[in-house]
Amino acid sequence: PAQRAGVLAGDRIVAIDGKPMKDFRDVQGAVMLYPGKRLAVTVERDGESRTIPITAASVEMKDKFGNAGKIGLIGVRPTGGAYVAERLGPIDSVALAVKSSVGIVKMMVTGIGQILIGDRSVKELGGPIKIAKYSGEQLSLGPIAFVEFVALISLNLAFINLLPIPGLDGGHLAFYAAEAVRRKPVGPRGLELAYRSGMALVLMLMLFVTFNDLVSLVG
Template sequence: MLGPLVVLHELGHYLVGRWFGVGAEAFSVGFGKEIAGYTDKRGTRWKLSALPLGGYVQFQGDMNPASVPDADAPVREGDFQNAALWKRALIVAAGPVANVIVALAIFAAFFMVFGRPVATEQAQETVISSFSENSPAQQAGLRVGDRIVAVDGEAVGSYRDLVMEVMLYPETELDVTVERGGENVTIPVTTLSDERVDQFGNATIVGVIGVYGSAVEPVFEPVGPITAVGMAWHQSLDTVDMMLVGIKQIVVGDRSVKELGGPITIAKVSGEQLSLGWLEFTSFAALISLNLAFINLLPIPALDGGHLAFYAVEAIRRKPASPRSQELAFRTGMALVLGLMLFVTVIDIAKLPIFGS
C-alpha cells in the first residue's frame, strides 16, 4: 500500500523537475542498499533498494534526498537550487499533488462505474422511520416522519450524509434541522458515544443520534468523466475534512491517541481491506494517498510543506533564509517527524494482539 503511493509521490517530483530542466542524480524504489539498477542517458540512477518502504528522488546539486543543498558541490546547469523560485515550489508541490490525483482518479473511476444516487431517492432516505432504544433524537423532540435536512448547518441529502455528519462527534450537541409540516425546525440533539467493532476486531468510537431512515431502494444514474471528477473532488474534500476533525479532536483530548495509526496499522488494515475485495482495498488506497498529501503539506521543515514555507519566506524577503536558520529548522523538523513516527509505531505495537490490544 505505502510503497507504490510513495513512489508515485516521488515520481510527481521527478516529472515536474525534468519538465523544468532540473537533473536527477537518483530515483530509488525503496531505501538503503541498492539491489539492482541502471543509469539512463540523462545520468539518473534508477535503482531498487533493500527496504521497500517507499522511495525518493535526489535532484542534481542536493546533498541528500531531502533536497538539502551541497555547499561544496560546484554550481552546474540543471541544479535544483539554481532553478527559479516558482519552479522549485512547483517541483516540491508536485509530490502531494500526485497523491491527490491518485485519489481523484480512484474516486472518479468508482463514480463512473457505479454512477451517482438519484437526489430524490436520497432525500427520502433521511425521513425518520423509527428510533433506537434511548434515542437522543427522540428525547430531544424529533418525530417519526420528520425529514432531516441539515446537521449544524451542513445540508444532508442522504442517509449516508447524515451518518457522516454525526459519526465524528460523539457526546456533542448538534443542531439538527428537520422538515416538518412544510417548515424547517432546528432542534439541538446531544449525540451518544457508541463503540463499533468490525469483523476484524477493530474498535471505533462514533457519534449516533438513534434514528433510522426510510427504507428506499437506491437508484443510480450514470455520470460522465467531467461530472465524475467533480464528484471525486467533493469526496476528497469531505475526506480531508474528516481527517482535520479527527486530528483536532485528538489534540484537544476529545479522542484517544490510540486512534492514531502508523505503518503497522496501515499494513494491518490494508490486508483486511484486501481480504474484502479489490474495491475496498482500492478505496482504502485513495484514503491513504490523501493522508500522504495532507501530511507532506504540513509546514514542517524536512517535509514538502516545510520547503514551501521557506520558499514563501524567500519570496517575501527577496532572498533565501540564512543557511544556519535552514539547518536548524531542518534538524527540528526531522526531530518532530521522527518523534511522531516513533510515537505512532509504539501505539501500533501496543495494539497488536500479542500485547492484549
C-alpha cells in the first residue's frame, strides 16, 4: 500500500494522522489496529515533509502458536541502523510504564469500539480459557514475555472493573457521581434493580466469552 501511494525507500515516517512517530514500534502501533482504514502518513523526504494518504491493508496473521488475528499493514519496514537498548533511570522508567499503560488502554478502547460497530469479529473476545491458553504460550517464550502478558491482563481487568456497570467498582463510582449531582442518594429499589441488571449483564458476558473460548479451541 505504501509503495502504491507514493512512499519511496529512504522516506522517514514522522507522523500518522497527526501523531508523531518516534520509532518503528510507534508506526506499528498506529497501523496494526486499523485494518482497512485510510491513514494520513507524513513522511520526511530530502528535508521536506509531505502527507500521503494510505489505506492500510487488512491481513489475517497467525503467530507461532496458530492464534489468528486481523491486523493492518501499510507495507513498510525499518532500513539501516540497529536496535539499541536504552538504559533508563527510576523516574524515566515509571514515566515509560505509565505511557505504555495508557497506550494499552487506548488499544483496548479502540478494539472494543471496533467490535461494537462491526469492524472486528466478536470471536476476538477472550475469556478465562483463552487467558490460560495464552499464559502457557507466553511462559514458553520466557519470563519477560510472561510478565508483559500478566501486566496486559491486569490492565484489561482494571479497565473492565472501572466500566460504569452496577456491581463493579465503576458502577459504585457512577452512583457516587449521581448522588453528588442529585444531592441525594439513589433509592433502595433503584439500587436493587441496577445491581441485579448489572450482575446479569456481567454473568451473560462471562458465559458468552467462555462459550467463545470453547468454540475457538474446538475450531
